[in-house]
Amino acid sequence: MTGTSRVTITGEDAPGRPGVDHGDAPDSPAAIGRRLKRLRRDRALTQRQLAEPVYTSAYVSTLEAGKVRPSEAALRHIAERLGVDYEELATGRPTHIAAALRLRLAEAQRVLAMEDAADAHAAYEQILGQAEEYGLPQERAAALVGLGECALETGELADALARFEAAEHALAGEPLPARARAVRGRSVAHYLAGELRYACYLLESAIDALNTSGLHDPVALLQLYTASIAPYMDMGAHARAAQAAELALALVPQVTDPALVATMHRTVARTLIAEGRVDAAQMSLARATELYQQLQIRTELAHCHWMRGYVCAQHGDLAQAEKELRTAHSMLVSKRAALYVSQVEVELADVLRRRGKPAEAAELLESLLVGLQHGRGALHAGGAHRLLGMIAEEAGDVEAAEQHYATALSLLEQTGAAGDIADICRLFGDLMRSEGRTEEALNAYRTGLGHRAGPGTTTLGPAPARPPFAPWT
Structure with missing residues (x-):
């Protein structure tokens, strides 16, 4: 990606753009004078022709030199003679x-x-x-x-x-509601980078600021509550994720943006799955899919297929899970959504492993790890190494399995993903125990229990304040 660009034009008579950047404000006398002079010359008018009958050519010359600020009346007269809008002449900003x-x-x-x-x-x-x-x-x-x-x-x-x-x-x-989309985007970037606690901190801070300052903007709150669900779930803060989902669902009647509502339904499905409410999760995903299809939002539609694949995998329907995940993968590849492609590939590799295709799964995981270098996607890289460790262990390669588990644990400890860390520690401990390395196994289990025993909360401590208005009681 390129850096932030700025369009600037140099030269007194640069054509076509009234907003010439000479280092002073667009509405300064100097900037107005330059615009006036250029527009007059473009129209082949003399200073006298521009000034008469109300003003003198000397006055126009003074204005063009930027020596005085023209009055509104003078600018309106000159703009009419030039055939341009007053705002364009006064500010350099074309009408509309x-x-x-x-x-x-x-x-x-x-x-x-x-x-x-x-x-x-x-x-x-x-x-x-x-x-x-x-x-x-x-x-x-x-x-x-x-x-x-x-x-x-x-x-x-x-x-x-x-x-x-x-x-x-x-x-x-x-006001903060105007910044909510940018705050949400920043938190998502930190989340995808594996910085779960900081992502939650950003969202909780904004939510508290909205709810305690009287800025109860439903659209802003829905964006922030929805964005908080994924990092909460990955941190093991399931109660907070469920509360955020509850509050997000209650906000929907006050929000008219269908894309935002669809994202809420897709995200809330994850908390429903965790609670074992599979039918409710499927209904939520169906609603999200319907809205995304109407809006033709391909990336989010792919996420719905991805989530459906996850649900199928959780309930043992591996053939359907593979079908849904391959659909999601194909859609995301066509969109060149690199990081999301990697996320889906981790899920797909797990399904392939469980379907008795370990070589295909391992090839997919090794390939995606190349794209996750340079600190991108620690959660997904950790998941990939976890699966490679399982594949190696199932093949009897204890050394490779240990190496992958250790790498996965190192990556996941950077993120604070409590549930994933506990799972890696269990796998690591089981491997050590099978090799007769009892003390190392106990240390791995203790590490996992330490993460499981943690509150799974964010750096703020108490959960964000609830909005002090209906429909909550």
Whole structure:
């Protein structure tokens, strides 16, 4: 991904763009004077022709030199003579540019949902350049969030974080609900990087700020509660995940964005699965799938197939699980969603192993680990090494199994994924015990029990405050 771009034009008579960047404010006398002079020359008008009958050529010359700030009346007269809108002459901002950029933002979002992230990235970069050029902070922040979401899809987590942080900074003076999408994006990037506790910290801090300050924005709260479910589940904080799901479901009647509602249904399904409510989880996934199909959001639709595959695998229907996971994998590969592809490959490899295809599973896992180098996707890399350890152990290669389990444990301890850590410690302990290494086995079991015995909470301690309004009691 490229860095943040800025469109600038140098030269006094640069054509076509009134917002020339000379280092001063677009509405400064110097900037207005340069625009006035360029527009006058473009129209082959003399200073006298522009000024008459109300003003003098000397006054126009003074304005073009940037020596005085023109009055509103003078600007309106000159704008009419030039055949341009007053706002364009006064600010360098073409009429309706903000509305035009918002339309282009919507189109870029559609491209990201339905087509290629690279094409969406290029569109967002162009929008960002124009938003910066014309001094439009809201549109600039929206373009930065869009670029962050492109980077999430392609697995460029450092770039995603930089974009979301820049968006938050751009909106620093706005109410917290306006920053919720950027906060959510930043937390997702930390989550995908394996920084579960910090992801939860960001979300809980924002939720508490909303609920204790009177900014009870349903859309912002739904985004934040929904985003908190996955890191809660991976940390073993199942009670908090269930509470977040409960609050998210209750917010749905107040939210009209179908994509946000669909994401909530897809995410809540995970808590329902953990509670053993398989039918309810399937209904939630069916609702999410229906909405994503209507909206043609391919990445999220792939996530629904992925979740369905997980449900089938949990209940022993391995053939259907493989079918669903391969569908998800194909859709994500076509979208070039690299990190999500790796996540699905871990699930698919587990199903292949359980179906008696260990060689195919191992090949898939070794391949995906190459793409997860440089600190990307610690959770998924840990899962891959766990499965490779199981495959090696089943093949009788104790040394390789031990190495993979040790690597998995090291990766997962960086993330705080309590349940996964406990599972690796159990596997490690069982392997040591089978080799007669009793003391090492006991140490592994103790480590796992320590993680299981932990509260599975985040760094904040108490759970976020509940919104102080209906429908909760």
